[in-house]
Amino acid sequence: MLVWTRSGKAIVWTAFAVVFGLLVLLPFLVVIAAAFAGSWNGVLPSDLTGEHLRQALSGDELASLSVSLQTAFMGGLLAVLFGTWGAMAAHGSRFARAADAMHHLPIAVPSVVVGLGLLVAFSRQPVLLNGTKWIVVIAHLVLMVAFSYGTVAAALQRVDPSYADVAASLGASPARVLWRVRLPMLLPAISSAAGLSVALSMGEVGATIMVYPASWRTLPVSIFALTDRGQTFVAAAEAVVLLATTVVLVLILDRLRGRAAER
Amino acid sequence: MTVQLEDVTVHFGRTCALEGFDLSVAARETVALLGPSGSGKSTALKAVAGFVRPTRGRIRLGGNDVTDLPPARRGIGVVVQQYALFPHLRVADNVAFGLRAARKPKAEVTRRVGEMLEMVGMASYGRRFPRELSGGQQQRVAIARALAIQPSVLLLDEPLAALDAQLRADMLGELQKLRREVPEIAIVYVTHDQSEALALADRIAVMRDARLVDIAPAAELYAAPPSAFTASFLGGANLLPVAMDEGGVTVAGAVIPGLKPEEGKSLLCIRPHAIRLEPPAAASAAAAGGEGVLGSEALGGAGALGGAELGGAELGSEALGGAAMGGAGARGAVEDAVEDAVRLVGRVVAAQWRGASSQVTCLVDGLAEVSVRVDVPAGRRVPEFGAGVVMVLPVEACSLVPAGVG
Amino acid sequence: MAVEALGATVVVSTPRRRDGRWLWVLPPLVLIGVLVVYPLVLVAIESIPAWGDVVGSAEFRDALVRTVQIAVSSTVGCLVVGTFLAVVISFVPFPGARVVAGLVDTMLALPSFLVALSFTFIYGTTGILRAGGFLTSPWAVVLAEVTFYTPFVMRPLLAAMSRLPRAQLDVAASLGAGPWRVLRQVVLPEVRPALVAGGGLTLLLTLNEFGIVLFLGAKGTTTLPMLVHTKGIVMFDYPGACAIAVVQIALSLGLYAVLRMALGGRRARLD
Structure with missing residues (x-):
């Protein structure tokens, strides 16, 4: 289409492989390799070991994994609920622009600032949440609501409104139209919002680091603490745990989405 | 270049x-x-x-x-x-x-x-x-x-x-x-x-x-x-299976006068606009217009046509084949002005009005699976659905093509 | 969730049961109001006493300049790399190009600090390249951000390029245009909205980026979000942190507003 000669294609593909491999792919591969390396003093890691991974899955680090999973499920799923609700309520109403702007606020400002805001707002009366796990869950909820809203709102724009009209013309009450027609048609978007929310929540660091209490350390916070102490290999191992967990969760949600799409 | x-x-x-x-x-x-x-x-x-x-x-x-x-x-x-x-x-x-x-x-x-x-x-x-x-x-x-x-x-x-x-x-x-x-x-x-x-x-x-x-x-x-494909794709020609015997080509039992059989060509190709429709009565009238000797045969044909309308397909078509041949022969013998043509009897199964013309789809008695499309110019009467008709196929518009997928 | 109440407003044109409508529309907005808007307003109020001190300080001005420098450099890098990669995937496809495109989509959901973590192995004092000095320079942050945010440029570009009729490229070539000319005069003008959307989003996200800067812990590289963290968590100077946060909010929201105006109806692409 663009490059017609074989030699031209070969050159372009080589450049692509170099750029994509070195710039985009390599960093992620290096983290995975480091997780299993006893030491790394040359071009390639040496002393293959599972020790780091064992450390990353024991004691405090294992607790972090559990904390992260709980936070991701509570924050992420609530976020999907409210994001979907918000997007459907705003769709086509005269509040659409205001709702859009409000829901995009948490993405538009740095997560650190969102965390600072929660810290300032909930360290005082009437609601005192500072020092509890709930402030972490709320931070994740707030950030993920924005993404869920965006995903569902985009899907709503693609859904043909005539389905709902046809359902109504067949005598379905508005509640039935919502439950039997509009929601099922949004199911793929909703489950993809859930996947995105859980994945982003698992890796969230900016807001979390502002608000987390010592009793509720998520995986990324633990990983940061490890690197701060110079235990970079264990940190890498724990990052691999994080990656693997995220991938598994997203794959599960993806299968749910596949089933939703088949119907 | x-x-x-x-x-x-x-x-x-x-x-x-x-x-x-x-x-x-x-x-x-x-x-x-x-x-x-x-x-x-x-x-x-x-x-x-x-x-x-x-x-x-x-x-x-x-x-x-x-x-x-x-x-x-x-x-x-x-x-x-x-x-x-x-x-x-x-x-x-x-x-x-x-x-x-x-x-x-x-x-x-x-x-x-x-x-x-x-x-x-x-x-x-x-x-x-x-x-x-x-x-x-x-x-x-x-x-x-x-x-x-x-x-x-x-x-x-x-x-x-x-x-x-x-x-x-x-x-x-x-x-x-x-x-x-x-x-x-x-x-x-x-x-x-x-x-x-x-x-x-x-x-x-x-x-x-x-x-x-x-x-x-x-x-x-x-x-x-x-080829048959070209015939139907280019101009939507009708393709009718023919039989060949002792130097003659027949379609639905009617001999096509003047058409020589060719090896491997087993389909008669004719364009929808080349076919003319006549009411069954006209066919019998044309036949009856011949010499008296042929009159009884023509009458027999007319009777058979009535049978065809009633649904006696096989008998009707064979009898009609005879009638058409008889009619053609009579005209050939008596009036030179009438063209060489094959007459097939059948009935209308669909008609589409297209403004400048109408396309009428007919089934030929004796050719079960084949429908024939006929263009009827505006101004001519379009036969009603289910009506019996005679399709007049002028020989100069007929050609033979090989069957097969090619 | 009262389905009756929700349902009452599903058909927007139905005028009856207007009171139910509020129960359907308001709760999500109240949630955002209480959890986002109210805290940000408090941040603005808290910041007032520290306003003069912070804005006048060299520390703040340095961080502001650094933040913008890093964000702009990273965005330019992402645009160059992302455009190249997207063009190859779209128009010089190779077996497996779709897998790469899928990989790019996956990367959007990964945490950014992974890249920073890997840099300690690649460029660290004991790592592959042993370029220890590089790791503490702002350029390490820029490189890490280019790595992480290139997929954000690629995604809208890949979508826009898949909508571009192949026939246009073919016809342009038949008229005698070489690849470079086709790219410049046919492809790029037509994917420009996607380029603006991807670039704008990347600029916004790099202005706000925190994880990479935190993990690289570069001494000379203090950005505004980093400063908010240091002041708020390490020094417990809430008013100071709030003052910086207000500047950051103004910067981010200003950019966001400009982007939304520039992109008009294509809001969805910012998500």
Whole structure:
């Protein structure tokens, strides 16, 4: 289409492989390799070991994994609920622009600032949440609501409104139209919002680091603490745990989405 | 300059889009590639343009092998189905695109763009954007853009398919005019519409399932289709199975006078507009108008016709065969003015009014699976659904084609 | 969730049961109001006492300049790399190009600090390249951000390029245009909205980026979000942190507003 000669294609593909491999792919591969390396003093890691991974899955680090999973499920799923609700309520109403702007606020400002805001707002009366796990869950909820809203709102724009009209013309009450027609048609978007929310929540660091209490350390916070102490290999191992967990969760949600799409 | 395709084969993954395709188009000639969708006609055109690389075979322009040249170095004008005008460029800049790519001097670009837009009647639209033009106007710009680089070959891929019916007829006229204005170039015209192919092409290449079926001058292909597929695709001919015995050809038991049997050709081909419909009574009247000796036979025929109307298909058709032969023989003997024709009896199973004409679909008694389409010009009476009719097939409009998938 | 109440307003044109409508529309907005808007307003109020001190300080001005420098450099890098990669995937496709495109989509959901973590192995004092000095420079942050945010540029570009009719590229080539000319005069003008959307989003996200800066812990590289963290968590200077946060909010929301205006109806692409 663009490059017609074989030699031209070969050159372009080589450049692509170099750029994509070195710039985009390599960093992620290096983290995975480091997780299993006893030491790394040359071009390639040496002393293959599972020790780091064992450390990353024991004691405090294992607790972090559990904390992260709980936070991701509570924050992420609530976020999907409210994001979907918000997007459907705003769709086509005269509040659409205001709702859009409000829901995009948490993405538009740095997560650190969102965390600072929660810290300032909930360290005082009437609601005192500072020092509890709930402030972490709320931070994740707030950030993920924005993404869920965006995903569902985009899907709503693609859904043909005539389905709902046809359902109504067949005598379905508005509640039935919502439950039997509009929601099922949004199911793929909703489950993809859930996947995105859980994945982003698992890796969230900016807001979390502002608000987390010592009793509720998520995986990324633990990983940061490890690197701060110079235990970079264990940190890498724990990052691999994080990656693997995220991938598994997203794959599960993806299968749910596949089933939703088949119907 | 001639375009030659030699044994060109194109595979996309496991699907074969074009198989062993040979074609030669001379300068000053228009060849239409005609076929249903998926027949490989567009692939053949893309191979000439250089958009797809043949898996096998060579492509030559003016004798030079261009198989390995990128499209940018072939100098071929291409107009695609949706025109692919660059939406962000004004009409004049679209037309100038190829000239600027060739780094022509500014003054020459301006002059040539002006000439081209003038030629297609779009001179006052140079400052417009493509989205501000109608489909027909976009098409003219696309042609102007393709011709601006002064190609010796012009490829047109379904150029009228995106237009509505009236506009298509107008643009067909414009394309004929264009053909006269640039007589020296070779044109390959891809279409699925037989009327476009007949109107524009010197020769028509009929394609099917990635292969070339027939290629011949347009009139020849229409008058004497070499294959059943070409016969039905080009002009929607009726194909009726025939039987051959002792030097005669019969269809549904009726002998076709004057048609000699040919080896391997077992289908009678006749165009819908060549067939005339008569009410059953007229057939018996024509027969009865003959000599008295034949009267009883004719009466028998008429009686049989009545039987046919009542649904006694087999008996009726055989009796009618006799009647038709008798009738033809009688007229041949008595009045020379009546033409040689085969008369088949049947009934109407569908009728579509098309304004200038109506197309009536009839079943022939004795030919269970075959329906015959007949064009009835406006002003003639269209028989009612279910009515019994006699189809008159003039022998000079009949030809034989081989059966089979090719 | 009272389905009756929700349902009452599903058909927007139904005028009856207007009171139910509020129960359907308001709760999500109240949630955002309480959890986002109210805290940000408090941040603005808290910041007032520290306003003069912070804005006048060299520390703040350095961080502001650094933040913008890093964000702009990273965005430019992402645009160049992302455009190249997207063009190859879209228009010079190779077997497996779709897998790469899928990989790019996956990367959007990964945490950014992974890249920073890997840099300690690649460029660290004991790592592959042993370019220890590089790791503490702002350029390490820029490189890490280019790595992480290139997919954000690629995604809208890949979508826009898949909508570009292949025939346009073919016809341009048949008119004698070489690859470079086709790219410049046909492809890029038509994917420009996607380029603006992807670039704008990347600029916004790199202005706000925190994880990479935190993990690289580069001494000379203090950005505004980093400063908010240091002041708020390490030094417990809430008013100071709030003052910087207000500047950051103004910067981000200003950019966001400009982007939304520039992109008009294509809001969805910012998500």
